[in-house]
Amino acid sequence: MKKISTLVLGLLAVAAFAQDKTANRTLPKVDVKTLTGETVNSSTFDNAGKPIIIDFWATWCKPCIEELNTIHELYPDWQKETGVKLITISLDDARTMQRVAPFVNGKGWTYESYIDPNGDFKRAMNVNMPPQTFVLNGKNEIVWQHVGFAEGNEDEIYDAVKKVAASK
Amino acid sequence: MKTPAGLKVAMLSLPGIICMQGFLLMALLFSPGVSAQVLGGSIHGNVQIDGQYYLTDSLIGAPEVPEHFLCNGFANFIYERDNFSAGLRYENYTNPILGFDSRYKGNGIPYRFLDYKNEELEITVGNFYDQFGSGVVFRSYEERGLGLDNAMDGLRVKYNPVNGIYFKGIIGYQRDFFSKGEGIVRGADLEWNINESIKALDSCKTKFILGGNFVSKYQDDQDPVYILPKNVGAGSGRLSIIHGNFNITGEYAYKANDPSASNNYIYKDGSATIVTATYSKKGFGFTLAGKRVDNMSFRSDRSATLNSLMINYLPAMTKNHTNILAALYPYATQPNGEYGAQAELFFNCKPNSFLGGKYGTDVTVNYSRAQSIDKVATGDDYGYTSDFLKTGKEIYFEDFNVEFNHKWNKKFRSIISYVYINYNKDVIEGRENFGHVYSHIGILETTWKMNSKNSLRIELQHLYTKQDKQSWALLLAEFSVSPHWFVAAFDEYNYGNKIVTERFHYYTGTFGYTRGSNRVQLGYGRQRAGIFCVGGVCRQVPASNGFTLSVTSSF
Numbered sequence: 001m002k003k004i005s006t007l008v009l010g011l012l013a014v015a016a017f018a019q020d021k022t023a024n025r026t027l028p029k030v031d032v033k034t035l036t037g038e039t040v041n042s043s044t045f046d047n048a049g050k051p052i053i054i055d056f057w058a059t060w061c062k063p064c065i066e067e068l069n070t071i072h073e074l075y076p077d078w079q080k081e082t083g084v085k086l087i088t089i090s091l092d093d094a095r096t097m098q099r100v101a102p103f104v105n106g107k108g109w110t111y112e113s114y115i116d117p118n119g120d121f122k123r124a125m126n127v128n129m130p131p132q133t134f135v136l137n138g139k140n141e142i143v144w145q146h147v148g149f150a151e152g153n154e155d156e157i158y159d160a161v162k163k164v165a166a167s168k
Numbered sequence: 169m170k171t172p173a174g175l176k177v178a179m180l181s182l183p184g185i186i187c188m189q190g191f192l193l194m195a196l197l198f199s200p201g202v203s204a205q206v207l208g209g210s211i212h213g214n215v216q217i218d219g220q221y222y223l224t225d226s227l228i229g230a231p232e233v234p235e236h237f238l239c240n241g242f243a244n245f246i247y248e249r250d251n252f253s254a255g256l257r258y259e260n261y262t263n264p265i266l267g268f269d270s271r272y273k274g275n276g277i278p279y280r281f282l283d284y285k286n287e288e289l290e291i292t293v294g295n296f297y298d299q300f301g302s303g304v305v306f307r308s309y310e311e312r313g314l315g316l317d318n319a320m321d322g323l324r325v326k327y328n329p330v331n332g333i334y335f336k337g338i339i340g341y342q343r344d345f346f347s348k349g350e351g352i353v354r355g356a357d358l359e360w361n362i363n364e365s366i367k368a369l370d371s372c373k374t375k376f377i378l379g380g381n382f383v384s385k386y387q388d389d390q391d392p393v394y395i396l397p398k399n400v401g402a403g404s405g406r407l408s409i410i411h412g413n414f415n416i417t418g419e420y421a422y423k424a425n426d427p428s429a430s431n432n433y434i435y436k437d438g439s440a441t442i443v444t445a446t447y448s449k450k451g452f453g454f455t456l457a458g459k460r461v462d463n464m465s466f467r468s469d470r471s472a473t474l475n476s477l478m479i480n481y482l483p484a485m486t487k488n489h490t491n492i493l494a495a496l497y498p499y500a501t502q503p504n505g506e507y508g509a510q511a512e513l514f515f516n517c518k519p520n521s522f523l524g525g526k527y528g529t530d531v532t533v534n535y536s537r538a539q540s541i542d543k544v545a546t547g548d549d550y551g552y553t554s555d556f557l558k559t560g561k562e563i564y565f566e567d568f569n570v571e572f573n574h575k576w577n578k579k580f581r582s583i584i585s586y587v588y589i590n591y592n593k594d595v596i597e598g599r600e601n602f603g604h605v606y607s608h609i610g611i612l613e614t615t616w617k618m619n620s621k622n623s624l625r626i627e628l629q630h631l632y633t634k635q636d637k638q639s640w641a642l643l644l645a646e647f648s649v650s651p652h653w654f655v656a657a658f659d660e661y662n663y664g665n666k667i668v669t670e671r672f673h674y675y676t677g678t679f680g681y682t683r684g685s686n687r688v689q690l691g692y693g694r695q696r697a698g699i700f701c702v703g704g705v706c707r708q709v710p711a712s713n714g715f716t717l718s719v720t721s722s723f
Binding site for chain 1: 210212213214216244246248251253285297298299302303304307309310334359361364375377408410413415417444446447448449450451452453454455457481483484485488490512514515516530532615617620621622623648649650651654682684685686687720721722723
């Protein structure tokens, strides 16, 4: 089993020395669940060439809810101006995942919502703690990310989205 | 967008970077990079470091820390190219911070994997996390804040031959701190999404998802007295029916006889049943859930205790409170037997209605309860018998809470909550003769958005109880300057303690800086002894006094 470590370390070391500077990082291929239990692969997230925001949250995470509530009010304008789509990834596990659909609907959020009950997508995206927000360009490449939320951060997110929308 | 230099620094000094070589970390931290591109693929990762410098404070019962400074740290690195990915986590727990299991001492690379995935098939070798259904039979997962990690080390195959059919097979050992458990865990799960697989049903309003799994563990028996089963099997079946806004999901799990340290070596079989029904539409949501757990502790080593080597996950069916005083008495699942039920109602009072005001009000009402199952002792090796439909007399936990989230105007928003908790200290903490703690908690939280950059949040919390350490009051203030800075302070005051000399103030000040996905937090304070829980799994944290440093970064 030591061999796997050595192999992985070796690969990473080679990788670190052989960096080229062309393409950006895209989304990993990880299965997440819809609110009705269907399996969807994260690599199929799509917004027809327009920007995407991916937001990791949980029903037990207060700043996450604040962030999504704040954006909820601005979302119609953001969509109109840039065509952006916000995708929420809930980190609720078996304890609270059944709460996610009623919670999202109760809040009246209109985001595209998924659940990552065992943290597979979270790990693949290197998320430490929610909320963590990513902005993707039209090619699904990650161009911006941010951890935490405080009032006013929504402007920063939107600046990143506008930049992407303008650079098309 | 890319900073190869910063990343190289991190790569070359991986083992040394954590805790010790803070300056290298800073080099990494303040590089604005998001990820690096290598060999046509990408490399990315995250780092987290939590350190604490301990001061002497015998008054609050803080233990002496001979090392003075204790630290937890880890870093993940993932390489991805097309259908291939590989990754590892280096962990440094050479002197874990207080409250972590003392067996979690060591450093190294306990997590590494190679993974290949195409449209139909995924193969993982090395470490992986996964769960079958809701996890009542098998779940390997990590909860880094608890020091809990039962990652599998072995082989996993996922196969999706046609639309709607998902197969998973796993085999391996479980991680146990910096070593592995001796038991072998193997299992398979099949999920059938009927509407996805049958085209004619695809547009049907009613959807069905069926699933089933079987997991078995093998551990040699060298017990001189008992004949213990070397192979123990468990399995479950699950069904979800979704009709428009209705959803009902149920899972029933059964475990063969499995004498272990957790159940005092009885030969009785085990079972778990979980049923959840939800209904929701815009502005309204309702959840009703029930569960019964009977002798369902399932570990790959029969002698394992605490949070070690658990194969399955039995979630607590109670609200996960985030406010400090509401989380003072948290519930932990009782795997040897419990009945649980929870009901929750969300609704939105529309703007200009009675409770709505100008901007509307979100209301949440939640009730949950956990109590014993019926047990009749048999006096033999089977331990007891239990009538499935009968509850026991003892209440373990009860929680009623209501929360109003209201926006007054463009600048002010408040959350007002009331929580009642009935906490069976004897059962939950494994003590004797403490009895129940009945507490009433009131919380008022107000956020003042001063302008587009600055905001101030004030929390007032009060907990009233006649038991345990009696009443507490808490005042918290947090000032943030978007997008980078925040400063927060709180004082938790045990003013009602009957022992006047133990009416302590537990005060904490924190200062944080965030830039992109990098975050540094510095704090100083006194922490009370308490129980820290995630998902119904808990750890005890002793009292402490000192400086804390926390750094997280994704790159």
